[in-house]
């Protein structure tokens with residue numbers, strides 16, 4: 001914590017301390033307070049989205065992690081890690097649009113069995129999409145996590161990701 005570069009405090013060390021385990025609940029437990037500290041004190045929405053996707057990629061090695069922001073009447077690609085992806089998703093399309101319309105997390109164990117799934121990559125096998133809300137409760141983005149393993153997401157991921165997304169409440173400026 002408290003690194004100073006060129007006289008400017010950086011806020012905290014830019015590295016994560018993660019347990020060496022495959023138990024995702026332990027990893028989410030370790031990650032949450034570190035992300036909270038990383039996001040606190042930074043008001044730039046894009047910077048915070050970028051650090052969340054980087055942290056999730058580093059912690060879990062997910063195939064694709066990224067945000068789609070509510071913008072111009074659609075879901076528009078934001079910070080992400082993984083292969084290049086489609087840039088705009090209509091509210092009535094894909095798992096992302098479904099989660100947006102439903103207003104709650106959607107877990108898809110097998111994307112081939114989800115009518116309307118948008119296949120940005122054929123390697124993607126399962127998916128979880130979590131809406132991001134601002135302080136007024138309006139959905140301002142969705143977090144999309146894709147796995148190249150079938151049925152890769154459980155209640156542990158739903159809880160862990162929903163808690164992380166809660167840290168992002170604030171101005172989407």
Ligand code: SME
Pocket residue numbers: 064085086089093094095096097116117118119120121124127144146
């Ligand atoms: N599969 C998503 C589209 C986004 S990509 O997976 C990155 C969907 O069906 O909404």
